[in-house]
Amino acid sequence: xxxxxxxxxxxxxxxxxxxxxxxxxxxxxxxxxxxxxxxxxxxxxxxxxxxxxxxxxxxxxxxxxxxxxxxxxxxxxxxxxxxxxxxxxxxxxxxxxxxxxxxxxxxxxxxxxxxxxxxxxxxxxxxxxxxxxxxxxxxxxxxxxxxxxxxxxxxxxxxxxxxxxxxxxxxxxxxxxxxxxxxxxxxxxxxxxxxxxxxxxxxxxxxxxxxxxxxxxxxxxxxxxxxxxxxxxxxxxxxxxxxxxxxxxxxxxxxxxxxxxxxxxxxxxxxxxxxxxxxxxxxxxxxxxxxxxxxxxxxxxxxxxxxxxxxxxxxxxxxxxxxxxxxx
Ligand code: TYM
Numbered sequence: 089x090x091x092x093x094x095x096x097x098x099x100x101x102x103x104x105x106x107x108x109x110x111x112x113x114x115x116x117x118x119x120x121x122x123x124x125x126x127x128x129x130x131x132x133x134x135x136x137x138x139x140x141x142x143x144x145x146x147x148x149x150x151x152x153x154x155x156x157x158x159x160x161x162x163x164x165x166x167x168x169x170x171x172x173x174x175x176x177x178x179x180x181x182x183x184x185x186x187x188x189x190x191x192x193x194x195x196x197x198x199x200x201x202x203x204x205x206x207x208x209x210x211x212x213x214x215x216x217x218x219x220x221x222x223x224x225x226x227x228x229x230x231x232x233x234x235x236x237x238x239x240x241x242x243x244x245x246x247x248x249x250x251x252x253x254x255x256x257x258x259x260x261x262x263x264x265x266x267x268x269x270x271x272x273x274x275x276x277x278x279x280x281x282x283x284x285x286x287x288x289x290x291x292x293x294x295x296x297x298x299x300x301x302x303x304x305x306x307x308x309x310x311x312x313x314x315x316x317x318x319x320x321x322x323x324x325x326x327x328x329x330x331x332x333x334x335x336x337x338x339x340x341x342x343x344x345x346x347x348x349x350x351x352x353x354x355x356x357x358x359x360x361x362x363x364x365x366x367x368x369x370x371x372x373x374x375x376x377x378x379x380x381x382x383x384x385x386x387x388x389x390x391x392x393x394x395x396x397x398x399x400x401x402x403x404x405x406x407x408x409x410x411x412x413x414x415x416x
Pocket of ligand 1: 105232
């Protein structure tokens with residue numbers, strides 16, 4: 089059976105990059121795969137988090153899942169911290185991961201660069217991420233491009249464990265879609281769209297009001313040749329906007345080029361804003377209905393039960409394989 093698992097960290101307000109690279113994929117794939125979508129709250133605390141904010145943001149990510157169209161009757165939605173097997177298998181994965189390979193992770197380098205008091209958990213983060221995926225025997229993991237290195241490491245760890253202790257884990261594959269896997273900042277097409285950019289006009293948040301969305305797109309950088317043409321090499325800023333139009337408007341990049349052929353960037357950006365607003369408005373509405381509701385509590389409780397069941401089976405198998413004494 090094909091199964092997906094993926095998640096979005098509750099560590100900042102969600103921007104449309106996370107929607108493009110991850111959430112929109114989750115919604116699409118839930119029909120094809122047995123699906124597990126979780127909130128990696130244990131990952132969020134690898135950097136300092138305010139407890140109240142962590143609490144609220146964790147609910148928010150779960151609410152986005154439902155609001156964007158993940159059906160909680162079909163998919164399992166849960167919080168990582170409510171499934172203790174993640175931390176336990178995470179430790180086991182740390183015993184398999186080499187210092188050198190963790191040290192090569194570009195996300196660790198980026199997040200620790202120049203910082204003091206970097207937590208040990210930020211370094212071992214990819215071992216926990218491997219455990220998230222392997223516990224559910226996921227065959228596929230839909231992610232944005234920035235997570236592919238972590239996925240490669242997960243595959244290496246699964247293979248290493250399987251060859252040392254006998255086949256225990258499914259070796260997962262990343263699914264990175266052609267469009268939206270790397271949404272860049274609206275101010276600089278060479279930097280990923282990210283909430284950590286101090287320039288607020290560089291990103292669009294899932295909860296941004298229409299007026300803010302229009303304003304941010306109208307100011308987005310383009311280039312001087314004036315043609316709406318999809319070509320990352322020579323026109324990265326415009327290509328980034330075309331991908332957003334394609335993803336949010338559900339049309340191909342060629343269709344976008346055709347539609348705006350001969351028109352300037354002004355008309356293109358105006359319509360892009362409307363396409364994004366049209367997609368976000370119903371999500372925002374449902375988000376507000378559900379985020380602090382008992383309905384969401386129920387979804388998460390149910391999800392945790394199912395996730396604990398599934399994860400428990402794999403954890404037990406892994407512990408047995410390694411030689412731990414188990415009584416089952
Ligand atoms: P996180 O929370 O940083 O991002 C969540 C997902 O969104 C994608 N993404 C983007 N895609 C396109 N353009 C962007 N600008 C953009 N920004 C974010 C990310 O690639 C990711 O797919 N380590 C993970 C969370 C995690 C996880 C897992 C994911 C923990 N365990 C197991 C999958 C499976 C992370 O920090 O993603």
